Amino acid sequence: FHLHQPRFNFAWQRIIIEFQATELECGGLVVACTFDHRVADAYSANMFLVSWAEIAQFKLPSQMPSFRRSHVGPRRPGRYHSSIDSTYVPVSALPPPKDHCSGSGYYQPISRIYYVEANQLNQLQSIASSVSGARINNSGVRFKRSKLEALSAFLWKLVAGYQKDMGDNKVCKMGIVVDGRARLSEGDGKAKAKLIAEYFGNVLSIPFGEMRSEVLDGKDMSSVADAVHEFLESALTKEHFLGLIDWVEAHRPEPMLAKIYATGIDEGPAVVVSSGARFPVEKVDFGWGGPIFGSYHFPWGGEAGPTQSPGEMAGLRESYFNSIIVVSEMDAKGDFSVKVSKKEVVAATLPLQEHWLPLSNLDLLLPPLDVGVFFCYKKPAGGHHPTTTFGSMAGILKEALAQALVSYYAFAGEVVENAVGEPELLCNNRGVDFMEAVADVKLRDLNLYNPDESIEGKLVPKKKKGVFSIQATGLKCGGLVVACTFDHRVADAYSANMFLVSWAEIAQFKLPSQMPSFRRSLVGPRRPGRYHSSIDRTYVPVSALPPPKDHCSGSVAGYQKDMGDNKVCKMGIVVDGRARLSEGDGKAKPKLIAEYFGNVLSIPFGEMRSEALDGKELSSVADAVHQFLESALTKEHFLGLIDWVEAHRPEPMLAKIYATGIDEGPAVVVSSGARFPVEKVDFGWGGPIFGSYHFPWGGEAGYVMPMPSPMGNGDWVVYMHMLKGQLEFVERHASHVFRPLTSDYLQF
Template sequence: MVSTDFSVQITKSSAVKAAHWSSEPYILSLSNFDLISGRCPVTLFYAYLKPHRGDFSMVVAVIKSSLEEVLGHYLPFAGRIIPNAETGQPEILCNNEGIEVIEANANIDLACLDFYDLSQSLQKNLVPFQHEIPLRLQVTNYSCGSFSLSWTFDHALADATAFYLFLRSWSEVANNKPISKHPDHRRSIFQPRSTPTYGPSLERIFYNCTLEEVLNTPITNDISLKRLYYIEAADVESLQERASLDGRKRTKIEAFSAYLWKVLATTVKESDTQCMMGWAVDGRRRMSGRMSNLIGNAISMAVGEVSAEDLKQSSLSQVASVAHEAISEVANEAHFLDLIDLVECHRPGLVFPKILLGIGGPGMVVSSGRELPTTTEIDFGFGPPVLGTCYSTMARLGTGYINPQPSAKGDGSWVVFALVWPELVAALESDPEHVFKPITATHLGLTL
């Protein structure tokens, strides 16, 4: 039976450092892409069945020993983010101070967690974010012998692509395998041009602001509900087929976004005539040079804007075409070079996507984890996870946030994290197509 009446007791906390550290501390400057992140916390939650060998103490021992080894390749992750003495802007002090690893016990079976209403369950398992420690891990043992790993890291340290590369390297070390993709820490390759310049399209997407403005942005919707959904593979395929009816094949994310956008339009107030949709776009594949293994941030934001009435009247394929055009406008090297220059022109102020502040009307941001390593690759030698998802501990956000990832089943189904408001939850769950299904332990292969 699903329960929210449980407690988590922390039993130990320790700092894990790189095993082979011989250099003096050094400073790693953040790139202009890193500065766009806004220092927000990012959390990942992975759940694993009871290991076939060993117990929880063995799990912790393997996690810590392999972490010591892999940190030799990811020294910035064991450092601290500090303000520059002259500019006040953040930079990474690579001093091997270590990653905090917290050990905990939960008096509940993993299958009894409420995986749907994450505010009632995962919030008790997550690692509180502290700016002083850019990366923390909590290893939680459950009554049934299962365990979970929850990481919280500072977005200035890495984006999702970089952090998943770290997790894959870590799991390879834990399984006594060589690291398949060696990290590239050259954040300095993202330099502004000698005469910084950028086009007007960036000013449409980004906003030059202060931290105080970000923290005090008026929030019109109660974007506080944190839900986890399951989307069947057949529904994913059906959306893509319908979005491609005009003869141009659309991606699964474009089709999914079109569906979400149309549902969003049914929830807005009469005074909100426009609906926004944003997409996180990775620049690694769009910029020249070999940077697939780049550690840090290389993310921009694509934004589309359509009237609520047009969204209601348009077909799924028509809305998917709008999504495609918006993403294509950003998915090129010229855009990312302009973005580097935009941030440079506004130093030391912040440059932040307007949609995240709720500027322009109600909206959603889709940040897909579908191109990242599969959930099953994050295996530390005790079997693959039954669930891998992101989570947000942020208290304020001006827009909804959706993160679809392949489920651990590997059959084309998705697990979708949603940070949304009540009206959108009601619309998604009452939609006749039933694409968004509240996730249960059964979807994860767990037995109550």
């Protein structure tokens, strides 16, 4: 293996390793080493570095090196596959090197160190592993590409995109360094594996793939990841490494090189990726604490490298990141822990007489769904209350909650079935589950762009009993997240907003600005009832629905036309009927309806085949949206909907768009959060710096809620819960409109 490493004419050619210890002005220290790659690979160097640090701490080295060359000796007779000739080359077979202009231009090799966020790596891996026939085995199991394969595919496409932008259709090469230790011990038992694991030297191969830039640039990420996997897989065998050893033996004493290392600039760009996943930074502790950072620095002299100059690549890098993967300002996806420190049930302060409150006809249109909402607060700098510790803030929340539940007693009850199987609200002052928790994350490190990882199951509580549950979570920075989950059958967002504002006002010793009304007569049916036939197209009895089908998660893309699928696409918009139901009834009725607590919603929708929709101008599509929306903006529509429910009781009913199955085509529901009163949910230590609804509602239709940005500049924050393929399509084609929500944008 050492014989196919390049030979350099360094001044220190006869010295294997050198060190430099540098004291910094701040009292810190940098320890650096340079070693001859012909003698050791990174695995071997890592062994040495860890042993050196262990000895400095008077410990026995955890691993001793072995220099037994017989572990990597040639076979007699030798044999190798012809693919080795495609991967390695005798130096004499190389063309003479060309003299390229030095300076600051295209040909100047430079080094940069970047970081790639964990959530971006996960997204890259997800895109690289997306479903296609090439990654499904005979059992129907989908292969998942590794993060290294995904990153390599991304870089390969990035370099190809640059070549294409330069009007150059040269061959682009991508290589990956493979350590052969595990491969050479395959099938030889544990003893051989241990010996090979201790082997000090080079046990590397660099398989590579090549493709012209235009072809490569035109492929999607998953196809490029397949190509990476294909050339990488060729080297992941014992026979490959044994054959490579025999190939070197057959060509000695001729100097040899990995062909990708010897690639000249004129042939096209080449990149080699070498995994440092096992780089043991934390173990190189000489007794004064482990390093706070460590890295390899390897300007290796070949014309293949990890990237082009940022000066040439910057524009491409930005545009490509925007089209392939979302850039978000996160420390590490949702990778933090939350510990619940206290659980209790908070009931109304005043005793309430137990009674039944029937759900209205409009409530009965909702399946058992839980809605989440959360608010983020900075560390208090003072405020109305004398103490602003987490414990005192939790106490304020609970005390105000107990008082708010006197008026909002529906949230302190339970939903149970009546004699005919319909849900009803038992107002028994059962109370609200209230949890106190701590999270080892700072507010600015919350990945709000991906609430499935950072919010769901961590900061927004799972409601187990009752109608309403709350979690107050103290953050590492002293900030606070207050999150609630409520039963949608009992309240819509308008009603929940009323409660949240009243709760905050009570916490500040203010009288609530609005009191709830539970008068079901405000949304009662007419006698006799009547409704327009359009209601039958918008809502449906559950018994009329086809049985649900079992779909593999993540297997359906929302971009129907790109998938060659001309299915019907549905778009619905949630309409609040309060203003409509009070039309023409004088001043008193609007006030009563404005105070009504419950569901007063309808979801009209439009539908169109994907090809027809894709071919229309945006203004024409907006006209179609206005047309179906307008049908529900009347008093008669809501009165008719109430009467329609009455005619079908006690049969469970649903909005037809919610019940849309994947096989019927994609569906999305938009619910306006324009009146989401974030700034009013101030419990005395300052208003939230961010708030959002979180509603992974369980239907196969997507759910989207635009809300005012807390920046107050007219921007919108848009919550989206959609099929994975749909969101990936949105991020590829509309990243200039829908930008990832980041801590920097929110000025956390």
